[in-house]
Amino acid sequence: MRTVxxxxxxxxxxxxxxxxxxxSESLMDYFTDMMNDVDLTFYGRIMYQLMFPYWSDVAKNxxxxxxxxxxxxxxxSLKKVVVSRTLENAEENTQIIRSNPVAALxxxxxxxxxxxxxxxxxxxxxxxxxxxxxxxxxxIHPVMAGRGRRLLDSGSLLETLSLQLTDTIVFKSGCVAHHYRKQ
Structure with missing residues (x-):
């Protein structure tokens, strides 16, 4: 079974x-290295449209x-799945799923x-x-945004999810990467 x-x-x-x-450059390298273990990305429409075509244009040009x-x-280069009821088309190597993201994943x-x-x-x-x-x-970036979507809205989980911290990387920029696994 694959890890999500x-x-x-x-x-x-x-x-x-x-x-x-x-x-920073080191943070971009961190994200690139993380993808060595990934062969499929799973997006909602909003995140997909934030990422593409921006990153595909950077790669091409x-x-x-x-x-x-x-x-x-x-x-x-990775295969992509985007969950959307409204997206008309997507870039190559991207599959659009219209409903039930839980069943698809x-x-x-x-x-x-x-x-x-x-x-x-x-x-x-x-x-x-x-x-x-x-x-x-x-x-986690060393900035207080004060706006935008929150990672989780209050009351969005039915029960508390306990996690185990497995790795932490502190970047010179002040960003801190935390890697957690479900317990």
């Missing part, structure tokens, strides 16, 4: 607004820094392969309730 890992950048006050983060281009090339988890990376704040409570997330990679 959830990853997200968050501010010190728990917000996930990507516009307030400015990842070589329009970023060397670390951004490495990240973009790695990310765009359960099925994907049973297939052979590397880890599945989930990047969707909107689906997180539903996927946690179904017990589908095995690992968490949270990068």
């Amino acid at each position: 890992t959830f990853g997200m950048n968050i501010s010190l006050d728990g917000c996930c607004d990507h516009t307030v983060f400015n990842p 070589k329009s970023g820094s060397p670390d951004e281009i490495r990240f973009a090339e790695k990310l765009t 359960k099925e994907l988890k049973q297939q052979p392969g590397k880890k599945i990376s989930v990047d969707s704040v909107s689906m997180l409570p539903e996927l946690l309730t179904a017990g589908l997330i095995d690992e968490f990679n949270l990068v």
Whole structure:
């Protein structure tokens, strides 16, 4: 059975607004290295549209820094699933699923392969309730955003989920990456 890992950048006050983060070269390398163990990414529509076509354009046009281009090339090479009722089309190697993300992820988890990376704040409570997330990679940025979507809204989980911290990396930028596993 495949491992499902959830990853997200968050501010010190728990917000996930990507516009307030400015990842360093070492943080971009960290994200790129994490994808060596992943062969499928699982997105909600909002996160998918934040990521693409931006990163595919960086990969194609070589329009970023060397670390951004490495990240973009790695990310765009992965198979992707996006859950959306409204998205009309998606980039190549991307499958659109119209409903029931829990059933879709359960099925994907049973297939052979590397880890599945989930990047969707909107689906997180539903996927946690179904017990589908095995690992968490949270990068906390040294900023108070004060706005944007929170990692979890109050009351969004039916019960407390206990996690085991397995690794912590402190970056020169002040960002701290935490890796957790379900207990």
